[in-house]
Amino acid sequence: MAFQFNFSIEEDEENEVEIFGDTMLQLGSIQASLNPERSTEDSKEFLSTEKVAYTESLIVSEATPRTADPVANCNPDKSQVHVLPKKQACFKVAKEHNIPEDFRKVLENKVLEVVRGLYYVNISVVEMTLSDNSHEEDIVSKSISSHSDLITGIYEGGLKIWECTFDLMDYLSEAEIQFVNKTVLDLGCGAGLLGIFALKGNAEKVHFQDYNSTVISEITLPNVVANCTGGDGDDDGDGRISEPSSKRHKKADFRPALIYKCRFFSGEWTEFSQLMLSGRKPLSKYDLILTSETIYNPEYYSALHDTIFKLLDKNGRVYLASKAHYFGVGGGVHIFEKFIEERNVFRSRTVKVHDEGLMRYIIEMSFKNSS
Template identity: 80%
Template sequence: MPFQFNFSIEENAENELETLGDTALQLGSAQGSLNADGSTEKSKEVSAERVVHQESLCAGEATPKTADPVANHSPDKSQFQVLPKEQACFKVAKEHSIPEDVSKVLENKVIEVVQGLYYVNISVVEMNLTDGSHEEDIVSKSISSHSDLITGIYEGGLKIWECTFDLIDYLSETEIQFINKTVLDLGCGAGLLGILALKGKAEKVHFQDYNSTVIDEITLPNVVANCGGGGGDDGGISEPPSKRQKKTDFIPALMSKCRFFSGEWTEFSQLMLSSNKSLSKYDLILTSETIYNPEYYSALHDTVSKLLNKNGRIYLASKVHYFGVGGGVHIFEKFIEERNVFRTRTVKVIDEGLARYIIEMAFKSSI
């Protein structure tokens, strides 16, 4: 059952942040938890999709051209109606500060649970943003444009795309180690991949999305909801009380582990490399459904090549092809091969309808 957060952080929040990984995250199979009846629906060029509470994730959103707006399925990023570049303004990167009272980021948010993780009900967030009060106004623009992508304006971060769950499954199945690692959730959206790393005792996790609205209204609240209390001692999820006592020590604990950024990838990498704060390059970069548009490949390649540790790894989840945009696994791998900086390896294929891939990338010079 969904419930609403409107509380301050409890006394033991800092300890909970430090011990997030003490108990196993109950991930299981995304297909099992999200589509319990095993049912699927297909259109001619749309992959079988997973049930992820469509009423909360997608209600009221502009959908891809072939999507059924009332179907109980997760969004399918294989087909897009992408608007042209007119009026596109690529966003300068910036770091988002964590509010002094972190409980405020959960006010008026309805919290639900998927695969053992808290996430904010996105349709409620969207309803609160339709008045155009936020400077980006991406919800109204998306609705009026009937598009999930508006180049240079909105890049789809208000949805949880199905390949995210593929990558969560893979990281769980293979027991990828996050302990003491520095992790970047690139194109993070809801931030579920980075939250998974936090639960795995990562030393630091940074979250990046194109849109500042996504960071403020989706990513940061999700991190606070998962890291600020509510987890049971057995690693399960328990409904938190309606009010909790504020714990000011939680702020430096959260800030020591997490940083949040918005903006275009090239701008983001420049910000990180020019920052006064010491930058430890990332041991792991996690990214899902970010290679849909070949026009972004150069920026993505240059960003990860500058920010990845020399022995680091990138785990990328993608569909084999994105209709209407032209990107996909094979064209991206060809691009990577031509650049001759990274080696790629397909580590998992989900062959359901339109195939989905998990790709591992590493520097060719790495051991």
């Protein structure tokens, strides 16, 4: 199947952000996002008839609607990239998210599904519950109204499970990467599947970081809770939390892991690393940093590089999964590796290549002076 993107640059006179305000339009967008039969042509026609202008925005638009299927959600053949004018960088202050004492509340109104043996919340249901603009960040309505997966400085794609996540999970399993007694960071975690994978591998500590606080509270934390409690969530029998009974675990099996092993953070990478380094307790640097599809935008490379430099243990390893190139955005494996080479701090090597369709890579990074 051909991998195609539309590249366009749009400007308006004042470079202001315009969000669709019509309620019926938002409802129609939500319904379309849950209807996998809506055609690509319908989406293109919709976009061509509505004026959408953004400031500080880099938008990855889906030509087809979202589905609950994570593989369908991250199919690159169904994406288009629009580069819109950037006015000024916007950084979200980092903060730590507390783990609620009552796990039951974390999974309220969530529908659980299973992928690769791990629980994850149905993202379409989450979008429906957050589409009333009541949440502080309001990323759902903005994403729906713009038919966008990325809005620079506002939303960085955490509501979607990207395909390279599964590539990296497969590699970690095939290479038999050991997590026992390791401190792990899932950087740009989104759904948190990589960190959950490490947690299931008996990692000593697993920290989760995403740009958006909404993603952490509504997607990442519920996913970790579901996997740490076997998907139980103290369901009260109302039918809103679904799970395959054959895969249930005892509720107490992983509960201590969630409380004592996991921490959750949101905010921009530079802000996140500063938060970690300024803590009252000495920082135990990470043995492993796992990250997927975080090098799509070269403008973020410096912050990503510096965050890894500050938080990775001197003998630690980074495993990064990425597409070869992100059309319309300019990022990708080769340009990132060149950036790494110029900085001359890390060495990198390709450990796996997926050559079907658009090429995808797994690369390993470590300090040049590491053992």
